Amino acid sequence: MYDASKIVAGLAVFAVLATSPLWFNQISAAPADEPELQAPPNGATQCVEATEYMRANHMDLLNQWRDSVVRDDQRMYVSKLNGKEYVMSLQKTCLDCHSNKSRFCDSCHTYAAVQPYCWDCHLVPEEAQ
């Protein structure tokens, strides 16, 4: 190989730079901020499904709700957790409890740099600061 030392050196620099997201945070002094989710201001403790389930699946759940309401005109949801019935509505059901979007929805979404397009159309309640 011509210029072997330069090439190997360049590859080594590249490898270090390319893997930096993996090791940089390990060696930094400060621990990462975790997103802080505000509990429902109206005091509700039970969501439509269990918390862990919602954390993992709320995107899918909302997509299902969307298709069910808009495309099938089926608006009642039966919770797998306790069989309770809920109206499938982002604005009327989800935001009824999680009424502070910036301290609930946005906390994780901003942290994860995710931009769901819900809010292009759906409206949020007036936020109490």
Place this chain on the structure above:
Amino acid sequence: MIEKALSGGRSYWTWIFGLLVVIGGGVACWFWQFSEGLTITGLSRDVVWGFYIAQFTFLVGVAASAVMVVLPYYLHNYKAFGKMTILGEFLAIPAVIMCMLFIFVDMGMPNRILNVFLHPSPHSMMFWDTVALSGYLVLNVVISTFTLSAERREEPPPKWLKPIILLSIPWAVSIHTVTAFLYSGLAARPFWLTAILAPRFLASAFAAGPAILILLAFFVRRVSTFDAGRQAIDALAKIVTYAMAINVFFVLMEVFTALYSDIPEHVSHFQFLFMGLDGENTLAPWMWVSSILAIIALIVLINPKTRNNHSWLLFGCVAVVFSLWIDKGLGMVIAGFVPSPLGKVVHYAPTAPELMISFAIYAIGLLVLTALYKIALEVRGQLKKA
């Protein structure tokens, strides 16, 4: 082979740079359109399709016209077209790319464009148009890649390519037919609701496309040693002549049906185009220029003395392209919307950002065309030196 597009003299790179500047300007405008919305175009509640879709309609015809070279050569062994076919295919590819780009910039939600494939709707002609155009692009890329690389190795193209090439012939006809079907099946738009729309589209495509091909062949002859051949160019010229004559005949048929039946719904659109309606007459001068150019083009092309004279032929081809571009790229689409289904006459003219984005798409097409032709010429050039 792609590296051949990356080497060139000063004029080559100046041309490329100029195209990139135009593309840059258009892309910036498109980002503005993406954030503000299509309100920055001249479109409105009544004229919902305008310059973008009109360019798409014209360019689908150009893309389909490669078949006019492929068909004689592969189906009837018309050897004279041997050198032309690669020019034809390499014109079809950027034409299809431009078609797709014009559709893309016209979408209200371009980020959702894959919904057409995720939720297929066979009852919609637009679904089939998307399928047909995508398939045609793939076909042409495959065909031209394998024929050109076979040529480079001085071998015959692989046998399995022949059926694919034969497939591209009806496929080319179908892309423009299905585009015509977008328009000609709509009860709401009497101006387009005519059985002759698809034949008219094909006739004007088979006139404009080969005319552009002749102009490109002349240009290529100027800047390289590549010569498609006298016989090929003269045969193409005859194709342009017949196609243009048939197209003009079809247009006159449309005019007769509308004007003789005197049904207001049909007459009003022709009136808008050629005379203006309720004070809206922006398109009238364009349409008259288009008609006069069509007549002049026919005179030049039908007369063998002028058709066989390549200076006259160049003029005739320019007249054909310009006349048909006005007809499809300005008149046909916009006139479908004026007057509106409620009889309202609304003004439409493309805005500056709309035009800038359109120029950028044409520049992208020219860029792809330049690169492909450069590759083709270099491959042929190499063969000549050996």
Place this chain on the structure above:
Amino acid sequence: MKSSRRGFLKFAGLSASGTGEHEPPATEGKRLAMVVDLRKFSKNDELLQKCVDACNSAHSIPDFGDDPKNEVKWIWTENFETAFHSQEFHFIREDLKGKPTLLMCNHCDNPPCTRVCPTEATWKRAADGVVMMDWHRCIGCRYCIVACPYGSRSFNWKDPRTAPNLAGLGSESYPTRMRGVVEKCTFCDERLARGEQPACVEVCENQEMVFGDLNDPESEVRQLLTEHLAIRRKSGLGTQPEVYYIVDDPRTLMEIAPAAEVYEREEGGHD
């Protein structure tokens, strides 16, 4: 079963004889329709604007002011000549000359708009015939607008929330739509789901607009159509629009019963 040429011709003849012609196309459930009683609308009627306003506020529809280019409307007024171009003539009855009428999506039985949509973002609901919109799926190609013979559909050329009338909407309001999608009247499907009438019908005090299920022989809309002469827009195109306009002479309103009684009808038959 062997089918002979003779048998086939007999069957074809019977089918073509018109036994199928006057039957409405089958639907799975309801056939929702709107009847607009033009006799009850006068030329300067405030009710016209009330109906339009009811729809606009129920659906967070943007008002861009004097800007016809970006206009979004689900229900609006046009005069009789514009709405019924093929029906008007010079010596038409005086009350119809220049009469403003309410136009909206006709929720056709044979809609050309749903036929052309490449993503099924708009479709005709089998259960009740409403031509629906899915704003999550629409790609904004505007083909449905091109295909609609009635000009019922609007496109969001810009972000509707830039309209001054939509500032400060809260979560009790109907979601706005985003720039880049097509929208139109949905017969208030969100209200139908709650067992309510469409917003424009609710503000009518004397059944100027009546909404219901044409498949129900007892419904109000059915009665109205059997008792009065009604026309539809561009009925020759085969779209089978389900918005009907009663064009009886308004003087018949007084002849049927004294003024007060005409407006008292039984409840029931509403959907």
